Amino acid sequence: MEEYPLVDRAVAKDVAAFGALARLHQSNVRGLLLRLTKGNHAAADDLAQETFLEAWRGIGNFRGDSAFATWLYRIAYSRFLMAARRRKPDEQLGEWQGEAPSGAAATHARIDLERAFAQLSPPESAALTLCFALGLSNTQAADALGLPLGTLKSHILRGREKLKAILGDQP
C-alpha cells in the first residue's frame, strides 16, 4: 500500500488514514517494543498503544523530514525510556519473559537470540533491531534513537560483541 497519501490524509486528521498507517506499522513497532521490554507482551502492547496515540496527537507536527516509520520508532523509544524511568526498582525487567515463538519461526536459534537480546542495554537492543531486523540505515536509526551517529555505531558494535559472546557460550 502506498504510504504517502495516507500520511498526508492523516496529517489532515483523517482517522481512517491514520488507522491504515497504524495497521501497516503496528507489527514492527510492537516487535521493537517487545525486544525492549524483554518479551513482556502486555507492557510492549501498552507502550505501542501509547506510541500510536501520541503519534495521532502530534501528527499535525509531522513534516516528513524523516520516514513515517522512523518518526514512530522515535516516539516508541522515548515512550519506552519514560516508562523505564517510572518503573520501580523491583519492577525492572530482567530476564526474557516471552513465550517461545511458535510455528515456522520456532527455531532454537531464534529463541536463544531473544534471550540474548534481553541481556543487552536498551540502546544496544534498539540499535541492533532497527538496523538489522527493521532495515533502517545507521543515520535513520541514530535519528530514531536521538543519538549521534558515532554513538549509535558504538552501541551496534558493543551489542554485536555481547550477542556473539552470549550465543557463542550456548551449548
Add this chain to the structure above:
Amino acid sequence: MMTDTDLDALLAAPLPERDAGAFSVLLLERIAHDQARPARILSWVTVGILAVVIAAAAVFGAGARTAFDAGVMTVPAILTLLTLVLSYAVARSARE
C-alpha cells in the same frame, strides 16, 4: 563459536508478524475517546456555570417572592434564559 555471518543472518531475520486486529480496534477506540476530550471538558465547564446560574436564580427568586417587583423579575428571567441556553450546550456536548 558464532561467526559474524551467522550473527548477521540471525539479526537480519524479520521480527515475527503481529496480528493487527484487536490492537487496531483498541487504538481506534482510544483515539475516539481522545477526540471527545475537548467536548467532555466543555460539558463539565458548562455544568459548573449552570450550577452557579441556578444558584443565583434561586437567590433572586427568593428575593422576588418576598417583595414582588417587575424590575426585580428581569434578573431571574435572564438567569432562566441562560439556564436554558447552557442546558442546550451541555446536551449538545454530551451528544458529541
